[in-house]
Amino acid sequence: MKSKPLLAVSLAALIALVAGISYKTNQSNRLTPTENTSNNLAGQASQSVSTDVNQQLQSELNSLLGNYRKIIVLFADEKKLKEKERNEANRVGQALFHENLTRLNNLDLIIQKISSSKAEARLGSYEQVLTYIESNPDLYDADRLAFREVLLRLQKAIASEQTLPAIKLHKRVSEDIAALNDIEKEYDKELKEVFARFETRAIELKRERWDDYLVKLSKLYNREQILKDYGVILPYPEKLDKDEKEIFGYELPSKTIVLTFDDGPHASYTEEIAAILKQYNVPGIFFQVGQNVGKVDATGKQSLNKNADTSKKLMDAGHVLANHSFSHALLSKESGDGLHAEIERTDQLLKTINAKRSPLFRFPYGAKNKEGMQILQTLGLRSVMWNIDSLDWADPVPSSIVNRVMNNLEKEKRGIVLFHDIHERTVKALPMILDKLIAEGYRFATWDGSEFSVSQKANAQAEKAGITNITSDYQNSYAIVIGINDYVKWPKLQYAVQDAKAIRETLVNRLGFSNDKVLTLSNGEATRNNILALFHDKLAHAQLKKDDRVFIFFAGHGATRKLSSGRNLGYIIPVDSDPEQISVDAIPMTDLQNIAESLNAKHVFFVMDACYSGLGLTRGGGTSAFLRENAKRIGRQMLTAGGADQLVADGGPNGHSVFTWTLLQALNGKADLNGDNLITATELAAYIAPAVSAVSQQTPAFGSLPGSEGGEFIFELKKEGEGEFLNANTNQLSSEAIALNNKITEATVKAGSKEPIVIKNLSGGEQKIAAPKLVEGSSKQMAQRANDLGLVHYREKRYAEAEAAFTEALKYRPEFALAANNLGFVYLKQQKYAEAARWFENTLQIDPSRAIAYVNLGDARMFLNENEKAKKAFNSYLELAPNGANAAYVRETLKKL
Known part of the structure; x- marks a missing residue:
């Protein structure tokens, strides 16, 4: 719910404190004044101190914002500054910046004072700060970035409290921090473009132009005055002897x-x-x-x-x-x-x-x-x-x-x-x-x-x-996804359309492709003319740019014919193709090669869930030198499900072919062999080829097409927040899927070793791909990686491995609420209820606004026959999320307790 009170309301709150007014929580998660019947001297003294502290707090916030704005004014048109003026601006700007560091230390002390006051006054002070940051009409979105550290400090201070009003305030602060991340992303993307709309939070993003913001600041502050206020006191370096010479x-x-x-x-x-x-x-x-x-x-x-x-x-x-x-x-x-x-x-x-x-x-x-x-x-x-x-x-x-x-x-x-x-x-x-x-x-x-x-x-x-430190750096991402089950004159397939649908959902929901840039054909739509029109008309109309990428997925029949020259030529089979007229109404791979070469895009990647050969390999994956310059090199690559005369295994888990099931597992993170949150086409092939070969009669092939200059197609795994909090509604794989994944895991163990991975190239020969070295990251990155692995193990019902992974995540990051909850839930699954309850309580100490953890805690307490504690946990959930996904279950459970 967005906040409407303006700064005047927060000032009114200060007056209310002096008048002996306390605060209570209303249904909109905000604090409203009500009469306080306690007027003893001790209470009045406490409130008087609180008022003074609040005034100090507001003063520091105003000063923090003022310096922040002055710094922006100093460098608004940095390119126009002369060297001397730029140097002076740098020095004054740094002075302003370090003053703000001092103010942040002062704010820490003020927050400590507030935390020792009465609950009503304390929460009222926090409310005042949030209302000011969220709703003051004089603040631009860019202004609010000045208060990120303040919100982080408030979040930490409020997290130590376990009362319901404090929990709600903690949730509000968390939403505000998330809104600041969105503001930063928008300026990060286009500093001078109009803001796009975002999901409404307490901080409501507006449509602002950076130029408008600078105009406003220029009316408030003047660069020359700022420099004058701080004095142009720094002389140019004097000429020095060689021994005294500074290093620049x-x-x-x-x-x-x-x-x-x-x-x-x-x-x-x-x-x-x-x-x-x-x-x-x-x-x-x-x-x-x-x-x-x-x-x-x-x-x-x-x-x-x-x-x-x-x-x-x-x-x-x-x-x-x-x-x-x-x-x-x-x-x-x-x-x-x-x-x-x-x-x-x-x-x-x-x-x-x-x-x-x-x-x-x-x-x-x-x-x-x-x-x-x-x-x-x-x-x-x-x-x-x-x-x-x-x-x-x-x-x-x-x-x-x-x-x-x-x-x-x-x-x-x-x-x-x-x-x-x-x-x-x-x-x-x-x-x-x-x-x-x-x-x-x-x-x-x-x-x-x-x-x-x-x-x-x-x-x-x-x-x-260098091979692992590559980035996608794409401007636009397009995809063509085709699935055909209901062939007119070829044998019908069962899973191709479902395969294409799942690939589309993964591209959009997991890999950052825009929904309107994923072009799809299925069954009767996938005629020869329509397929070619997607390439020649749709992509041409999209006016591809040199920094774009195009991904093509085809699930259907493939065929191979031997030419009079003795060379094999592969075809993809449209829905209206006649087996007796392949050369006329099927689409030869040479046509797709020509199309790929003509596309004005940096990288093009074909993944074909069909079997054929004769695709014309030019070279395999690039060397480390190629990958370091990946942004400059054109890439045209292809991965096929198998070779000529091989049948596609169309009976994988969850209504997918074996190849596409393995591809989906790969794109959801398993093919990130070095843990850098990026999946290259080569990594994808290195994971999929040995896996599919081990569980079917198919031999996937991979390589680069004519026109490729060694560029590498890259998928960047899209993280949505911290990940999933495990709960009773979390999906797990079927026994069939788990059995297949176990076989795949056995086949892909080599991918984590030092030995090269041997796969087929597009001409039928063999190529070796070096197993990438695991990338070490920060403690946060390592914790996230361990948690993600734990989720994979949990879905495959490997609870011992999941427990070890979540434990590893918490070793890297003790305050990782997500991993704490997930570890608790693995204990719950293993019927270790006391341990589960302990970790759910730890989760809530770290993040008291995490509603699902209260449901998990209530379940654990219920299994321990601690019904009163279970009721308390379930009621806390309903207070936080009365219309949440688990609300009906919680209400029914409370009736039985």
């Missing part, structure tokens, strides 16, 4: 970069960035703020905090630790002992972490003076600047950060890149940047103790990893 990155070899990260270590983002760097096998240099890792007392004694463990892990992983001052002060204004302490204290702390810390130093904001440079020389430190600024501290949109870095590198061809490991946007942007850098052949340098040099080991690993 201009002297690095061509196509060589250094990745640097300032201001950490952060409690979570630093480790996530380290995990990304590990995945891509590239080095980083982390310029750390001393107070983030420890303290130095008056006697000079150092003491490290828990963040220092993160710093140690960075060095253990081969990264470099560097000095970024003790408090991130503006050192160009400092002098004497204060300036010396800012530099030396952090150096001592870094030495305590590891004596091999680097001698590199970076002035906060790049602001320095001559005295500071002399202190560096005295301490044996070296100043490192940058020549590629990602502006990740100012820009809220990850794709914009990516474009800025790549555009600057296109001009510079080399350099030191400035990032910050204290913000989520950097975590989102970094993989996209690394994908592009690897594809364009960049090498990654690091500090070797005396200079910046290319790490041969790291770059060799990055080159090997």
Whole structure:
């Protein structure tokens, strides 16, 4: 339900608190005032304090937004700025950004104060913040991105409460965070285009143009005034002796970069960035703020905090630790002992972490003076600047950060890149940047103790990893899906239409294809003329672009005829084809090859659930070099169900052929052999071919068609939230399907080994496909991967394996509510009811707004004969989801308890 109250209402709430008014919950999940009969002095004092705290809270929110807007104004037309003005804007912008970091710390303290006040006042304060963020008429959608961290802090604070009003507020905060993700995606896609409509949430997205937003901000703030308010105080670097010379990155070899990260270590983002760097096998240099890792007392004694463990892990992983001052002060204004302490204290702390810390130093904001440079020389430190600024501290949109870095590198061809490991946007942007850098052949340098040099080991690993670090990067995705059962003159089939329908649903629901771009023909519609018209007319009318992809699936009869030359030629059989007139009214594969070659699309992939040969292989899957440049190479590939004179096994599970059943399993994640959330055509073939051959008389074949330049068709697995919360309504596979999947699993074990996978090529010969290496990811990625595997095991009723997988997910991510619930449900299935109840309770402690977990908990309590506790859980579900999918079951169960 969307929220209507405006800021005036939240201010009225503050007045109400002073007047001795408390809050109660109404049916719209909002808090409304009611008279409070308690007017004792203690209560009044508590409310008075609460009012003061709320005023502080609103003040910090306003200031946070103000600085956020000022940063945007500073860089709204960055390309037009002269170098001096850009440098000054960068420094002032960073100052504004770090002020906001301080404000976030202040907000933490304020939220702590609020959490200790009375429940009514506490929830009223949370309500005030949400109403302001959701409904204030002065806020644009882009403004709301400034409050992401605030909402995350509120979510954590509210999660500790178990009252129903708190649970509802927690759910509301979660919906607001989801709405912010949608806002970010829209700006990510088209910054200057009109917003599309989204599902209504508490934050109601509007149709806004980025230009309109900038016009509004320009009326509120002026760049020159902002710079004046903060002072143009940073001089250009003075000419220095060679020994004092700063490093900017201009002297690095061509196509060589250094990745640097300032201001950490952060409690979570630093480790996530380290995990990304590990995945891509590239080095980083982390310029750390001393107070983030420890303290130095008056006697000079150092003491490290828990963040220092993160710093140690960075060095253990081969990264470099560097000095970024003790408090991130503006050192160009400092002098004497204060300036010396800012530099030396952090150096001592870094030495305590590891004596091999680097001698590199970076002035906060790049602001320095001559005295500071002399202190560096005295301490044996070296100043490192940058020549590629990602502006990740100012820009809220990850794709914009990516474009800025790549555009600057296109001009510079080399350099030191400035990032910050204290913000989520950097975590989102970094993989996209690394994908592009690897594809364009960049090498990654690091500090070797005396200079910046290319790490041969790291770059060799990055080159090997290039095969797994590919991205789809498609503009539009089209598909042609054809299924024919009711042939006029050929034997009828049973499952082809059902196969085509299932493939269509998977493309749209799982793989990100747009519903209107999946063109379908079935049975009588699939005549020769109609099939060719889809290619020649429909796709031609769609005006394919060079960055589009086209997927073609055909389920039906295939045939092979030997030509007078002795060469085999394969055909697909339309519904109206005559067996005696194949050469006239069937469609030869050579025609499809020509069509594929003529399509103005990057990648085209045929998957044919029919058996034939004579398709004309040119080459198989690309090498790692091809895959790294996948975005630049045309790809025309084909996977067939079998060869000539082989019959399609039309009796697989759930009304599918064996081939299509295996294909569906593959596209739902099983063919992601390296765990990178991408399935290449080669991975698909490597999974399907040995699997189908093992359970049928078919021999699938795979290869590239004429016109292919080694490009690789890619399916990107579409994640919808965190995944599925297991419950009694979760579908499991039939015994027939489980039996077949067990055979397939046995046949595909080699796909996870180091041995190459041998499959047929399109000419009938053999080809070897190297088994891809499993990609390591961040703790969140590894947890998600383990949870997804657990879901596969659960559907196949392999409960021991599912339990192990969900346990693994929780090892990576202890606060993973999804995995906690799913582990509980596996226990429930194994009749371990006490264990199940414990994990459902854990789930609700992590995420008290997760309604389905209350149903699961109620079931577990009921099996334990703890009926009163079961009633409480079931009633909590009905409070949260009175019209939910399980509401009828819960009401019937309550009648019996």
